[in-house]
Amino acid sequence: MFNALKLEKTKLTLVTMTMQDHATLKEIKDLAKNITQQYGTPDLCIEAMRKKNLKTMIFISQLKAKTNFQVVGLTMKCYSPLCKNASRMDQNLRAPVPMTWAFMMREAGFPAVRPIYELPLSEDVLDEVREEMRSLGSYIALNLEGSSQERTFSLSIAENLIAKIQSETDIPIVIVHGPKGEDKARVLVDCYNNVYRLSLSPSIKRSAAIIKDAYIAITPDTSILHMASAYNTPVVAIYADYKTRWPAMADVSESVVVGAKN
Numbered sequence: 001m002f003n004a005l006k007l008e009k010t011k012l013t014l015v016t017m018t019m020q021d022h023a024t025l026k027e028i029k030d031l032a033k034n035i036t037q038q039y040g041t042p043d044l045c046i047e048a049m050r051k052k053n054l055k056t057m058i059f060i061s062q063l064k065a066k067t068n069f070q071v072v073g074l075t076m077k078c079y080s081p082l083c084k085n086a087s088r089m090d091q092n093l094r095a096p097v098p099m100t101w102a103f104m105m106r107e108a109g110f111p112a113v114r115p116i117y118e119l120p121l122s123e124d125v126l127d128e129v130r131e132e133m134r135s136l137g138s139y140i141a142l143n144l145e146g147s148s149q150e151r152t153f154s155l156s157i158a159e160n161l162i163a164k165i166q167s168e169t170d171i172p173i174v175i176v177h178g179p180k181g182e183d184k185a186r187v188l189v190d191c192y193n194n195v196y197r198l199s200l201s202p203s204i205k206r207s208a209a210i211i212k213d214a215y216i217a218i219t220p221d222t223s224i225l226h227m228a229s230a231y232n233t234p235v236v237a238i239y240a241d242y243k244t245r246w247p248a249m250a251d252v253s254e255s256v257v258v259g260a261k262n
Contacts, residue, residue, distance in 0.1 A: 032062035141214035146221025
């Protein structure tokens with residue numbers, strides 16, 4: 001979507017805040033007020049959360065944008081009538097999330113875009129990751145962790161996966177991990193030949209750069225799956241239960257449902 005927008009007369013400003021987890025109601029109200037005071041009344045506010053929640057509703061009410069979009073079925077009067085069909089797709093038909101947003105933007109008159117994920121990366125990030133990965137040649141990106149326990153492989157499961165992969169191919173394996181998975185990744189790198197991890201401190205963008213250049217990615221978590229979809233990297237998604245809302249969207253992909261115990 002960002003690539004399709006024409007911004008000759010539009011200033012794109014990014015403000016980040018961990019609103020959902022940590023911000024107080026006062027901080028949320030103050031953020032909305034500061035945006036209005038600094039930039040004026042926004043022409044458009046796109047509420048892209050996946051769940052209805054009080055904090056988001058307070059932010060939207062305080063911001064008072066001229067037009068508001070959402071697809072999760074919020075009924076506040078401030079939301080544009082253009083949201084109705086997209087919300088029905090999302091809430092009633094349970095359509096894949098990228099599809100509902102592509103439909104929403106088309107309904108609103110934005111340039112038509114494919115229902116895919118996007119995650120732009122700077123050349124600096126790509127260069128620093130490729131500098132380490134270059135000597136490996138083609139590699140398999142193996143992600144072991146997610147945002148919840150059911151989206152995380154235990155150490156024993158990870159060991160079984162690595163053993164299975166290495167019984168089939170001698171392609172190097174690169175462990176993709178966040179800060180909380182660093183210890184597990186180090187253990188696996190120490191225990192197995194031809195298994196590697198990035199020596200740089202973990203970050204979302206560095207993980208994305210690894211996924212972008214991978215021969216194939218394997219993951220139990222939707223966030224890494226979205227990265228693979230964004231870069232059209234072949235991917236195997238291993239789920240505890242089938243994720244109809246978050247399908248693999250790479251041209252070459254497979255979803256495997258193994259049950260909650262795994």
